[in-house]
Amino acid sequence: ETGVTQSPTHLIKTRGQQVTLRCSSQSGHNTVSWYQQALGQGPQFIFQYYREEENGRGNFPPRFSGLQFPNYSSELNVNALELDDSALYLCATQGGGGYTFGSGTRLTVV
Amino acid sequence: AQKVTQAQTEISVVEKEDVTLDCVYETRDTTYYLFWYKQPPSGELVFLIRRNSFDEQNEISGRYSWNFQKSTSSFNFTITASQVVDSAVYFCALSEARRSNYQLIWGAGTKLIIKP
Numbered sequence A: 001e002t003g004v005t006q007s008p009t010h011l012i013k014t015r016g017q018q019v020t021l022r023c024s025s026q027s028g029h030n031t032v033s034w035y036q037q038a039l040g041q042g043p044q045f046i047f048q049y050y051r052e053e054e055n056g057r058g059n060f061p062p063r064f065s066g067l068q069f070p071n072y073s074s075e076l077n078v079n080a081l082e083l084d085d086s087a088l089y090l091c092a093t094q095g096g097g098g099y100t101f102g103s104g105t106r107l108t109v110v
Numbered sequence B: 001a002q003k004v005t006q007a008q009t010e011i012s013v014v015e016k017e018d019v020t021l022d023c024v025y026e027t028r029d030t031t032y033y034l035f036w037y038k039q040p041p042s043g044e045l046v047f048l049i050r051r052n053s054f055d056e057q058n059e060i061s062g063r064y065s066w067n068f069q070k071s072t073s074s075f076n077f078t079i080t081a082s083q084v085v086d087s088a089v090y091f092c093a094l095s096e097a098r099r100s101n102y103q104l105i106w107g108a109g110t111k112l113i114i115k116p
Helices: none
Strands: A004-007 A010-013 A019-025 A031-037 A044-050 A053-057 A064-068 A074-078 A087-095 A098-101 A105-109 B003-005 B010-014 B019-021 B024-026 B032-039 B046-052 B059-061 B064-069 B074-079 B088-096 B104-106 B110-115
Touching: A004 A087, A010 A019, A019 A031, A019 A087, A019 A105, A031 A074, A044 A064, A044 B104, A074 A087, A098 B046, B003 B088, B003 B104, B010 B019, B019 B110, B024 B074, B032 B074, B046 B059, B046 B064, B046 B074, B074 B088
Parallel strands: A010 A105, B010 B110
Antiparallel strands: A004 A019, A019 A074, A031 A044, A031 A087, A044 A053, A064 A074, A087 A098, A087 A105, B003 B024, B019 B074, B032 B046, B032 B088, B059 B064, B064 B074, B088 B104, B088 B110
8 A cells, every 4th residue: 555546446438538537645745746657668757746736747748637636636637538548547646755656547448 | 868778678587596677777967866666467666766876885675686887877676586476567767856847767667577
């Protein structure tokens, strides 16, 4: 148990649909990052939120968007899903120089 | 450009053998951090170690040890007397201080298989 909880754990969506993934932390750290990990690859940085503001973004199109709430929980939204969006989505909180990851949401787009 | 290379895609050894996982990185930053994470089949990334660029001391933690060499831009990870429970995918990652968000740049991972 890492203290970072992601929901749902698995999800199947149809191409063109929209999806919302959620992340919450017991620690109350004010920084959360989202990563996409395609099968057999290392994670790729999507974006980070710090105190409810986006603080850096990787090479992902605008249809990937996020939110961070006053309790520091976070959402990742993906619009107009594509087959290539099928991946494990990981969120991580940062604090004390370290990163704590959740178990991820496995998204399958069909 | 910043980059992390894990050239070994998959390694298979018999239990109790020693195994070394290689990691080579590229960065223009003088201040950076290197990490190793373990990812078992459950998918969760388990933190193993963080090293900053000013600390080249090798580190040992039980059966795990890390060799950081700035001269060759490498940060290798050795498991001594491997066990079946060590089977997982291992990732090396880099974080640069010049990026305010300290985003992690990951290698492709090395799948380690420990046979009984």
